[in-house]
Amino acid sequence: MKTNWMLFVGLSIFYFFITIVYWQVDGEALGITGLLLSACLAGMVGFYVWFTQKRIGKLLPEDNTEAEIADGAGELGFFSPHSWWPLPTGMSAVATGLGLIIGWWFTLIAISALVICVIGWVTEYEKPLSSTQH
Missing domain, CATH: 4.10.860 (DNA Excision Repair, Uvrb; Chain A)
Structure with missing residues:
Protein backbone atom coordinates (compact mmCIF):
# COMPACT_ATOMS: atom_id res chain seq x y z
CA MET A 1 0.00 0.00 0.00
CA ASN A 64 7.60 -6.16 -2.55
CA THR A 65 9.63 -5.99 -5.77
CA GLU A 66 10.52 -9.71 -5.44
CA ALA A 67 6.91 -10.88 -4.95
CA GLU A 68 5.28 -13.56 -7.06
CA ILE A 69 1.66 -13.57 -8.20
CA ALA A 70 0.90 -16.41 -5.78
CA ASP A 71 1.92 -14.19 -2.84
CA GLY A 72 -1.31 -12.24 -3.26
CA ALA A 73 -3.52 -15.34 -3.22
CA GLY A 74 -6.11 -15.89 -0.54
CA GLU A 75 -9.45 -14.59 0.61
CA LEU A 76 -10.06 -10.95 -0.23
CA GLY A 77 -13.37 -10.51 1.56
CA PHE A 78 -17.09 -11.10 1.20
CA PHE A 79 -18.75 -10.12 -2.04
CA SER A 80 -22.50 -10.38 -2.50
CA PRO A 81 -23.39 -13.06 -5.06
CA HIS A 82 -26.63 -11.30 -5.97
CA SER A 83 -28.75 -8.48 -4.67
CA TRP A 84 -31.96 -6.80 -5.76
CA TRP A 85 -31.26 -3.61 -3.78
CA PRO A 86 -29.33 -1.76 -6.52
CA LEU A 87 -32.44 -1.73 -8.74
CA PRO A 88 -34.80 0.12 -6.36
CA THR A 89 -31.92 2.33 -5.19
CA GLY A 90 -31.21 3.41 -8.75
CA MET A 91 -34.89 3.92 -9.47
CA SER A 92 -35.23 6.05 -6.34
CA ALA A 93 -32.20 8.12 -7.37
CA VAL A 94 -33.74 8.70 -10.81
CA ALA A 95 -37.05 9.62 -9.18
CA THR A 96 -35.19 12.10 -6.95
CA GLY A 97 -33.71 13.75 -10.03
CA LEU A 98 -37.11 13.84 -11.71
CA GLY A 99 -38.58 15.29 -8.54
CA LEU A 100 -36.34 18.30 -8.95
CA ILE A 101 -38.08 18.88 -12.27
CA ILE A 102 -41.62 17.89 -11.34
CA GLY A 103 -42.00 19.36 -7.88
CA TRP A 104 -40.83 19.41 -4.29
CA TRP A 105 -43.52 16.95 -3.14
CA PHE A 106 -42.20 14.28 -5.54
CA THR A 107 -38.64 14.96 -4.40
CA LEU A 108 -39.60 14.33 -0.77
CA ILE A 109 -41.27 11.03 -1.64
CA ALA A 110 -38.30 9.94 -3.76
CA ILE A 111 -35.74 10.89 -1.10
CA SER A 112 -37.73 8.90 1.47
CA ALA A 113 -37.70 5.88 -0.84
CA LEU A 114 -33.98 6.40 -1.49
CA VAL A 115 -33.19 6.42 2.24
CA ILE A 116 -35.17 3.20 2.75
CA CYS A 117 -33.40 1.53 -0.19
CA VAL A 118 -29.93 2.55 0.99
CA ILE A 119 -30.67 1.27 4.51
CA GLY A 120 -31.96 -1.99 3.04
CA TRP A 121 -28.89 -2.37 0.84
CA VAL A 122 -26.43 -1.66 3.65
CA THR A 123 -28.15 -3.99 6.13
CA GLU A 124 -28.88 -6.74 3.61
CA TYR A 125 -26.61 -9.29 5.27
CA GLU A 126 -27.07 -8.18 8.87
CA LYS A 127 -28.32 -10.94 11.09
CA PRO A 128 -30.72 -9.92 13.84
CA LEU A 129 -29.70 -10.70 17.41
CA SER A 130 -31.62 -13.56 18.92
CA SER A 131 -33.24 -13.14 22.33
CA THR A 132 -30.37 -15.06 24.00
CA GLN A 133 -27.66 -12.73 22.63
CA HIS A 134 -27.47 -9.42 24.48
Missing part, protein backbone atom coordinates in the same frame (compact mmCIF):
# COMPACT_ATOMS: atom_id res chain seq x y z
CA LYS A 2 3.01 2.27 0.24
CA THR A 3 2.96 2.70 -3.51
CA ASN A 4 -0.77 3.45 -3.46
CA TRP A 5 -0.71 6.24 -0.91
CA MET A 6 2.38 7.79 -2.46
CA LEU A 7 0.62 7.78 -5.84
CA PHE A 8 -2.46 9.57 -4.47
CA VAL A 9 -0.46 12.09 -2.44
CA GLY A 10 1.65 12.82 -5.52
CA LEU A 11 -1.51 13.24 -7.56
CA SER A 12 -2.88 15.63 -4.94
CA ILE A 13 0.30 17.73 -5.07
CA PHE A 14 0.14 17.72 -8.88
CA TYR A 15 -3.49 18.88 -8.89
CA PHE A 16 -2.69 21.61 -6.38
CA PHE A 17 0.21 22.82 -8.53
CA ILE A 18 -1.98 22.78 -11.66
CA THR A 19 -4.64 24.74 -9.74
CA ILE A 20 -2.14 27.50 -9.04
CA VAL A 21 -0.98 27.52 -12.67
CA TYR A 22 -4.57 27.60 -13.92
CA TRP A 23 -5.41 30.43 -11.52
CA GLN A 24 -2.50 32.49 -12.87
CA VAL A 25 -3.22 31.74 -16.54
CA ASP A 26 -7.02 31.87 -16.77
CA GLY A 27 -8.56 32.53 -13.38
CA GLU A 28 -11.95 30.99 -14.17
CA ALA A 29 -13.69 30.19 -10.89
CA LEU A 30 -15.25 26.91 -12.01
CA GLY A 31 -11.98 25.44 -13.26
CA ILE A 32 -10.10 26.52 -10.14
CA THR A 33 -12.78 25.01 -7.93
CA GLY A 34 -12.79 21.73 -9.87
CA LEU A 35 -9.02 21.37 -9.76
CA LEU A 36 -8.87 22.28 -6.07
CA LEU A 37 -11.58 19.75 -5.24
CA SER A 38 -9.67 17.13 -7.28
CA ALA A 39 -6.55 17.87 -5.22
CA CYS A 40 -8.54 17.53 -1.98
CA LEU A 41 -10.15 14.27 -3.09
CA ALA A 42 -6.82 12.72 -4.09
CA GLY A 43 -5.38 13.89 -0.77
CA MET A 44 -8.23 12.30 1.18
CA VAL A 45 -7.80 8.97 -0.61
CA GLY A 46 -4.03 9.11 -0.07
CA PHE A 47 -4.48 9.86 3.64
CA TYR A 48 -6.99 7.01 4.04
CA VAL A 49 -4.71 4.50 2.30
CA TRP A 50 -1.71 5.71 4.35
CA PHE A 51 -3.69 5.46 7.59
CA THR A 52 -4.92 1.96 6.69
CA GLN A 53 -1.40 0.83 5.82
CA LYS A 54 -0.08 2.13 9.15
CA ARG A 55 -2.87 0.37 11.01
CA ILE A 56 -2.32 -2.96 9.22
CA GLY A 57 1.44 -2.66 9.65
CA LYS A 58 2.53 -5.43 7.30
CA LEU A 59 4.18 -5.37 3.91
CA LEU A 60 1.74 -6.26 1.16
CA PRO A 61 2.79 -8.25 -1.94
CA GLU A 62 2.40 -5.23 -4.22
CA ASP A 63 5.03 -3.38 -2.18
